[in-house]
Amino acid sequence: MVGIASCLAMTLCEWQMGKTQETQYKQSSFQRMGKICLVLCLLFAIVGLTAYKGMEQVVPMGDYVFNYPANFGNRINVPADNPTTQQGVYLGRLLFYEPKLSATNNISCGSCHQQSKAFTDGRALSIGVNNGLATRNSMSLANLLWARKFFWDGRAASLEDQVAFPLTNSHEMGQSVQVSIQKLSNTRLYPGLFKIVYGDSIITGDRIAKAIAQFERTLISANSRYDRYLRNAYKPTDDELKGMELFSRGPDPEKGIRGANCTHCHGGPKTYLELFHNNGLDSISKDEGMAAFTGLVTDRGRFKVPTLRNIALTAPYMHDGRFKTLDEVVDHYSEHIKQSVSLSAFLQGESNEVGGHSLKLLPKEKKQLIAFLNMLTDSTFITDKRFGNPHQSTKN
């Protein structure tokens, strides 16, 4: 009760203060009113807090400001009907880690997207409710603020659209949105929070999706050794430097230039370009990839080029988790590219040997390439308290 009262006081004063700010420069009486309001508000808050100490946290309010390096660019993707707010992110984080959203009450988004593994789960195929296997490898959730197409095949056009899939998929969380709404409505925690975020305590599938999407947009990874190198705050080792060179250069055996040409698809400061390619894993891909909905032969086995950020933490690799180590991945590009009609043009005839069909890197070069890939690990991202499971500290 007191909690709600203090919330109400907070929103009331927010509104009053907003009004005050608008007219501040004209009328000082409004300013005084604002001050009185602030004192009142604080009083309410203190009363509320002392009465319910440890029961409810103070919900941070206001616009959420994204912090990222300038070289990431500003082509961010926030839909007009879901601006990011601190209260929205707060709610979204609770929902992201909420096992009540699964049919068996033991699986949350955080089960398959674990922070310590850069929001993947370490399995070839994820395990959902009733031990069902997901059809693909879990994807890292980092720097999604810049992404415009989601899933391995890019079938979802926004994070908001994406959420419905894991929630209801029988191999993932397996619970209808109706039941989820019911369960959340019966908690002491959520109706009040939805009120703070959306103005009334009605819980809908749309609102659940919006809050989770807001939280996901805040998962920004920008402090790996590579990022620090780009802002002149880290001096790479020789192997890292050589690896970086190989990573970003195309091979030209006739001119004696050695390279691995990874930048074509994985380049840029984010090591993510939002491209979809067939990278030669199979001559006939079992998983159709994008072709499942475009129906084009050239889209068969074509998948999202995933971010390489924190790649050392996100094994196993590829859409089906077929490679256990980065050595296996690099061996693939070096020796085992499979020809097919849908094989990317960037992987055809790219070789360090004249007339070769795959890269043919030397053992030393493979080591250097992997040294570079290890530079992409961002240990602050996987320990950032703002991204962790909040339920340990909140009872509901």
Next chain:
Amino acid sequence: MKKYAIVLLLLIAGLTTNAQTATKEALIKVTGEVTTPLTIGNAEFQQYKQTTVTRKDRDGKDHTYSGVLVSDILAKAGVTLGPELRGENLAKYLLVEASDGYQVLFALAELDRGFTDRTIILADKVDGQPLVPADGPFRIIVQDEKKPARCIKQVTAMKVMFAK
């Protein structure tokens, strides 16, 4: 026996649907600041006046690309080219997208005969042969441009927009 027949039937059905998906045609959608949105497949493509452009490919050799002027396609869609390409229309650009999500853009003035003699075409053939699947069926070819980065392959969409 009956069981096998059913399995066989299902198999054939499966194969034919597979074959159907496999033969689906790649199309280009022309949208945005147009009066008539277009969808271009091979049949529509062949109705335009055909032309050629020669440029070096990554092998360092000259190749002859044939196809149609991008400006002809835009004109058919009712884009403001020619005498209409003035004033605020000069703040328009064409965004070309490929099936892998790659995007490149051209200012409308780069595509207009009144501004430049440089030819930019949407090609479907190189040296008389259809483009290979990884490049085609349609690819933009920019005459004389030093880097090939805007010669975007596997084009799926062309959208005309105003710079905001």
